[in-house]
Every structure is written in structure tokens, then in C-alpha cells.
Amino acid sequence: MPASIFLLIAALSGLIAVALGAFGAHGLKGYLAPYLMDVYQTGVQYQFYHTLALLVVAVLALREPGRALSVAGWSFTLGIVLFSGSLYLLALSGTHWLGAVTPIGGLAFLVGWAALAYSAIQLSRKLNDAD
Template sequence: MNIIVVLAGLSGAMAVAAGAFGAHGAQAQAAEWLRTGGMYQLVHSVAAVAVLQLGARVPAWLFLAGGLVFAGTLYAMALGAPRWLGAVTPIGGTLLIVGWLWLGWSGVRG
């Protein structure tokens, strides 16, 4: 069993569910948070599987963790959690950026 692939699959499913809920059952601001979170989470779920195939485990973990924190805080606010969670969202974004930088550095190192 490959835990990264399992988590990427769950993450992708969560992203699609959030996007669908945002498109069909949420108010305007909540829908935007669900759309944004879903898009970032879905892209990084796919990226995690792709970079894993390149042997880049650390970026894969950073993509999954960053996607969960970034999208998770947006989803929580869309569902009524306090807006101060928006201050946590950039931590997820930072993990995503670090994942991309780590991947790029891996390419430089060969």
C-alpha cells in the first residue's frame, strides 16, 4: 500500500465534493472559498501522485499537507467556522510553495 497515493485519492475526492457543494449549495462567499480550496487541493492531489512517480517523496508530502491546510481552512470557513481561520490558510499556501521549490531544487541537484 502506498500511503501517498491513498491520501492523494482521498484528497482529490474531497476537492471534487467541495467544488460540487460550492457550485450547487453554498452562498456566494462560501462558494468562492469552496471553489478556490477545491481547485488548489485537486491540482496538488494530482501533483503529489505525479512527483511521487519521479521519486520526489518530500514534495508529494508537502503538496498533500499544504493542500489539506489551505483548502481545509477555506472549507471550514465556508461551513461556518470562525473567519480567524483565514489567518491559517497562508500556512498551507506556504507548504505548497515550498513543495514546488523543493521539486525544482531536486531537478537542479539531478
């Protein structure tokens, strides 16, 4: 079940990232100060990176579902919402307190990568035991 959910989230996140990237490149050019444009683009980049990570989690979960992969998938999802979402809102609204949310999203990304690493170690041990 989580594999199909993560695949759907990754697909939707990729769609949204492309749309927001295009909107930023074409619709916001000239409207945002260069600093805020950089903030916006950082949100798009990190959303793309972690959308791809979420896609990897979904594919791995099809083969070897497990708790660590679920933690990774939900952490990447939360990180996309909090990290990238707060940067989009900060850039578009200029509301600087939103910058306090961004590190929480970054922490979620770190948890996701750690959980993915743990899952890789578990899978490696399982494959070695099978030999």
C-alpha cells in the first residue's frame, strides 16, 4: 500500500514542481526581487530532488516494503511540504517568519535520507544472508 501512495505523491509532486518552476521562470520574472527569486528557485530544486528520492522509495517499496522505507517516504513528503512550501510562501508573500518553518522541513529531509540509508543496510544484510 505505501508504495502506490508514494508513487502517486511523487507523480503529483513532480507535476507541481514543473508547474511551479515554469511559473517562477516565466510568471515571476521581473516581479520578485532577485533574492526572493533565488529563494523560490531553491524551493523548486529541493522539491525536484526529493520527488526523485520519493520515486526511488516507491520503487524499492514495491520489492521490499518495510518500516524504514515508509519513514523515508513520509519524511520526504513532509520535507517537500514544509521546506519547499515555506520557501514558496516566503518568496511570494515576503512574510519572513515562514523562514522558521524551513529548517523543520530540512530536518524531515535528513530523517528521510537516514531512513533510506537504514533500509539499504537492511536490504544488503538480507541479500548477503540469502547467499
